[in-house]
Amino acid sequence: MPQLNDARLFDLLSVPTAPFREENVKRHVKRVLTDGGVPFFEDRTGNILVGAKSKSDYLSCLKSRDPEPLRIFIAHLDHPGVQGLEWISENELSVEWLGGSPTEHLDGATISLFNALGHEFKGTLTRPEMAPHGRALARGVVRVGPDFPKKTLAQNWAGYLSFRAPIWEENGILYSKCCDDLIGAYAIIELALKQNWKKKKRPPFVALLSRAEEVGFIGAIGHFEEGYLKQGKRPRFVVSLETSRTLPGADLGKGPILRLGDRMNVFDSGLTKWMCDTIESKYPGQGQRRVMDGGSCEASAALAYGLRTIAFSVPLGNYHNQSLQGGPDASPTNGPAPEFVHRTDVEKLQAFIELIVTTKCPMSDPYKSIRKKFKQSFREMASRLK
Numbered sequence: 295m296p297q298l299n300d301a302r303l304f305d306l307l308s309v310p311t312a313p314f315r316e317e318n319v320k321r322h323v324k325r326v327l328t329d330g331g332v333p334f335f336e337d338r339t340g341n342i343l344v345g346a347k348s349k350s351d352y353l354s355c356l357k358s359r360d361p362e363p364l365r366i367f368i369a370h371l372d373h374p375g376v377q378g379l380e381w382i383s384e385n386e387l388s389v390e391w392l393g394g395s396p397t398e399h400l401d402g403a404t405i406s407l408f409n410a411l412g413h414e415f416k417g418t419l420t421r422p423e424m425a426p427h428g429r430a431l432a433r434g435v436v437r438v439g440p441d442f443p444k445k446t447l448a449q450n451w452a453g454y455l456s457f458r459a460p461i462w463e464e465n466g467i468l469y470s471k472c473c474d475d476l477i478g479a480y481a482i483i484e485l486a487l488k489q490n491w492k493k494k495k496r497p498p499f500v501a502l503l504s505r506a507e508e509v510g511f512i513g514a515i516g517h518f519e520e521g522y523l524k525q526g527k528r529p530r531f532v533v534s535l536e537t538s539r540t541l542p543g544a545d546l547g548k549g550p551i552l553r554l555g556d557r558m559n560v561f562d563s564g565l566t567k568w569m570c571d572t573i574e575s576k577y578p579g580q581g582q583r584r585v586m587d588g589g590s591c592e593a594s595a596a597l598a599y600g601l602r603t604i605a606f607s608v609p610l611g612n613y614h615n616q617s618l619q620g621g622p623d624a625s626p627t628n629g630p631a632p633e634f635v636h637r638t639d640v641e642k643l644q645a646f647i648e649l650i651v652t653t654k655c656p657m658s659d660p661y662k663s664i665r666k667k668f669k670q671s672f673r674e675m676a677s678r679l680k
């Protein structure tokens with residue numbers, strides 16, 4: 295099993311992010327990719343496309359005659375949080391909440407406010423107002439302390455629920471203000487850093503590090519609308535990498551879940567079968583398999599744009615910072631809490647996505663080997679039909 299690069303993982307998960315406010319995490323990721331010699335560019339939507347140095351380089355991957363399908367990984371860079379709206383007094387910032395959230399014990403929660411330069415100041419959430427559907431916050435007011443810079447634009451500030459540290463580890467569990475989905479982004483970055491991008495034969499993948507997933511896959515939709523993936527004839531498929539709330543049969547520490555579907559859709563059956571067999575032959579019993587219908591993911595957006603799609607989820611505790619499982623720094627049930635993942639699940643995700651790019655994919659006929667077995671059974675039994 296590959297080991298995690300703790301320094302890179304902890305650095306990434308420490309960067310503040312929120313829907314539409316991915317500027318700090320993007321700057322961080324671009325620096326890591328640049329230092330590692332990984333090509334990338336930014337699309338018009340502001341997503342980072344890893345594995346091609348420009349739009350035309352991306353199109354040449356899609357138009358290449360390489361029969362091996364292009365794998366298109368997707369993970370998102372945002373996480374539920376607040377956006378500043380206006381100052382209602384010298385030390386009170388009214389905010390809107392974007393994405394899922396805890397539903398109770400929100401009054402008095404610590405919010406870390408950040409600006410585009412990555413400067414952070416702690417504040418206290420007051421007057422939380424739930425959305426009419428009751429499942430998430432809609433608005434609130436963040437009270438800031440005397441150290442907060444004076445006379446700044448309210449819209450410059452975004453924020454997230456803050457705990458004792460941005461990330462820490464206890465007994466093999468990684469606790470963070472944001473596992474969803476910087477864990478997926480981390481796995482993609484590590485995969486990209488392991489490749490030699492200078493060789494004439496390119497690694498058979500690109501990756502979309504997307505924006506604003508938490509408010510309805512906005513970044514991914516933007517990318518699909520830009521039309522690149524309608525270009526060229528090279529076979530291609532999407533692999534969504536997420537962290538998703540644990541469910542019965544999708545347990546923490548038992549490996550990443552090959553996600554058969556989400557709340558909206560089931561995913562590509564043939565490719566899922568190939569993936570499942572590939573994992574079982576190399577890492578028997580190390581993964582899980584299930585429909586993860588606790589939420590929907592960017593795989594559903596890709597499907598709607600006609601792309602064949604498979605998906606992985608790392609089991610996630612305290613989904614969207616809601617105290618569902620409790621643990622260190624957690625408020626009582628449904629209050630603010632750090633998200634958490636198991637270290638070994640992230641290591642296995644790393645191993646599984648390496649298999650995706652190193653194993654030949656029989657995409658045009660994923661059932662060929664199964665048909666061979668079926669025919670064999672038929673031949674063995676055929677005489678009894680007479």
Ligand SMILES: [Zn+2]
Pocket residue numbers: 370474475507536537
């Ligand atoms: Zn997510």
